[in-house]
């Protein structure tokens with residue numbers, strides 16, 4: 001599940017527990033509910049969202065075991081993740097993912113649906129595993145990849161070699177903004193960045209509309 005904490009003008013959304021934070025309908029609903037709670041907070045127009053997680057996984061992607069148990073679930077999970085990503089794109093505040101563990105497939109897409117990614121150096125991969133697990137990536141995932149991974153070579157490595165991208169490699173690829181020595185350091189740096197951004201005092205409505213325009217192809221692809 002996830003928890004939501006307000007620290008001054010920062011909202012800290014944490015995927016809790018030591019599991020893999022596999023994206024299933026329950027977790028996706030829980031995250032979306034937290035994002036809606038943030039959106040309805042009176043201070044939301046002058047705040048920042050930080051998303052992080054407990055344990056060695058940021059999110060290890062869809063809960064495939066569950067998905068295989070009911071043929072309707074893959075569609076439900078996909079629809080819920082699309083809605084969550086659209087919510088993050090329209091959220092009237094800057095968003096930062098503090099990636100303190102592995103972010104795989106849908107979990108990687110979730111991380112890239114934030115404006116900034118700060119990541120720990122010593123553990124954790126950014127990993128589009130679909131080639132390895134022989135699942136075709138949905139078109140809307142590709143729209144996110146296209147938008148957040150600028151170089152053709154990096155996109156090829158991520159998608160067509162299923163590279164397990166470390167934080168340092170992610171920095172080189174332009175996916176990660178800053179790299180840190182530990183999970184604690186990563187979260188602390190994310191809070192500092194959030195506080196810096198809050199000081200800029202940008203209007204959240206304008207920021208959210210700007211991001212919607214920047215990601216209009218992703219929103220179109222999500223449908």
Ligand SMILES: CCCCCCCCCCCCC/C=C/C(=O)SCCNC(=O)CCNC(=O)[C@H](O)C(C)(C)COP(=O)(O)OP(=O)(O)OC[C@H]1O[C@@H](n2cnc3c(N)ncnc32)[C@H](O)[C@@H]1OP(=O)(O)O
Nearest residue numbers: 060061062067074102104105106122123124129135136166
């Ligand atoms: C019939 C119906 C079918 C329906 C199917 C559903 C369809 C759904 C619709 C279609 C959707 C398509 C899109 C799919 C989206 C998805 O999300 S699908 C689910 C995807 N998820 C996965 O595939 C899981 C992928 N994860 C993994 O493979 C592993 O968990 C991992 C990320 C590779 C981590 O492995 P693990 O062994 O647990 O890792 P560690 O023990 O932490 O590390 C392994 C070794 O690597 C070293 N290491 C870790 N981090 C670093 C680092 N940053 N730098 C250097 N080294 C690192 C670590 O020390 C370990 O080394 P050793 O100790 O020497 O082993």
